[in-house]
Amino acid sequence: MDFTDVSLVALRVFREVAERSTLTSAAAALGYTQSAVSRQIASLERAAGAPLLERRRDGVRLTAAGHIVLRRAVTVLDQIDATARELAGQPAEAGTVRLGWFASAGSVLLPRAIAALRRSHPAITVSTREGSTPALVRALRAGTLDLALLASMPPFRPFDTESPPLTVRTLSERSLRLAVPATHPLAAGDSVDIADLRGQRWIAGSSSGDEKLMGVWPGLDERPVIAHTARDWLAKLHLVAAGCGLTTVPASLAPAAPPGVRILSVHGGPEERRRLVLARLPRPLPEPAARLADALRTAAAELHTPA
Template sequence: MAFADASLTALRVFREVAARGTLTAAAAALGYTQSAASRQIAALERAAGARLLERRHDGVHLTAAGRIVLRRAAAMLDEADAAARELAGRAGEGGTVRLGWFASAGGALLPRALTLLRETHPEITVLTREATTPSLVRALRAGTVDVALLSSAPPFRPPDAEDPPLALEILTERPLRVAVPAAHPLAARDFVDVADLRGQAWIAGQSTGDEQLMGVWPGLGERPFVAHTARDWLAKLHLVAAGLGMTTIPPSLASAAPPGVRLLEVRGGPLELRRLLLARLSEPSPAAAHLIVALRAAVSALGGFP
């Protein structure tokens, strides 16, 4: 069996595994059982005559052969999808862009950008996907998203060490802040010291295998008391508004803070900057270029996330 005989189904499964990082997540995304997805990967490896994936405790990783197959598979699948659109009579439409975004970008930036794009280019379809920054980097490499919004914290290393490097644009760089209930004694101040945050009750997200979710102030110098855990940022902020604890808030969510929440600068320690990055792997299509313009305009409209 030669690689040329590999099915499009097997290539789609392989690309999704590369993007999601686990066979289980890829199977769920495609609506397959894990055993069915495994059979497709096995068939593709037989066709390629090489192992394409290494199974590790933290998920799957591409082998050197896997990276070659992924690059070719992404191009083949994109061509197949383009042919399907052309046959369906949709080739002349404005185009489809797949946008990936991390959780806090969805509170204010994403709706504003998509609204701006709809006003200027209503013919463009944008499909979005929320994931952690490491997952979005994998998705860019696998070609399952065209453009991604990534988060970055000091020391601001590249998102990965693969070649070619991702094209990155800093949309904004602003300090992390702490969100406290409006009735909290600290809320009467314009800023707080790191020492003031010790011994407080925190609302934080649970850590995942590839990313530490935010909520507790970094470098607190003690084991924090986490009173409530929530992945959703708006849920965290509403818990703060209810007086149930405090949480950190990234710049991209400042404008989405509900009444009853006070945002404070933190002093007395390292400046906790956060970058919002626009990332892509290749030159953007015309539709993707219009989306990028809308994302930049949304950042500007939101005042660069004060």
């Protein structure tokens, strides 16, 4: 194997493919043709002397050799980017931090943490992107994200099986809640029994691809009636306010509930706990990313109240 002629372009293309899991989506993100992406991957595979991708009907998956090359590619590209920042004369605390977040984290926690960081360290720029948990984990592995806010539910397994394991820190752990219209009969108290949820109409997200059905109370012992589908949590809450149905919400979203929505606890059945975690690759964080991690931990602590 000979990597002496491998280009930075090829490494960046490979990283994009590893994150997006298809050549087509990587090409679209980079503004390349799919054939150009294929040529860059082929050049890397010739240099490695082994296949780096397993071609599948639903996309591509890294081989064992691919994982090794990805880890090294991420290190090289990070060093090149750090060199560019140093040559540009940026101070130690300047720079851009790339943060990924799952849907409900963007309504309350994320803007609060970014606003606090802007006040304390205005030289730091935060670039964010929303995504599903599997997509964000792939982006962390590919080195296109520095940090990711992820949601975890029992039995709280690792987010992937790759080595080394991601470094994760729990920012909060709270009970799942139920959002009901203020005019709904269930809104009379502060909690409901799970048996009262039978026969209700639900507002939920889709369950296609790597997304799970979100919005229906877990463990409901009947086939749920899905009245409306929406991925965005605030859209779900506004549909609840309009009397269109019920939905589940993380406790952290309670402050974002619009008028006309009651947030209730549910009794009966297993307790539904949800963790908000901050994940990253297991290596020292650059100063800007460490500052953002501190801001996220502080914001999560300020929002936390006993469940």
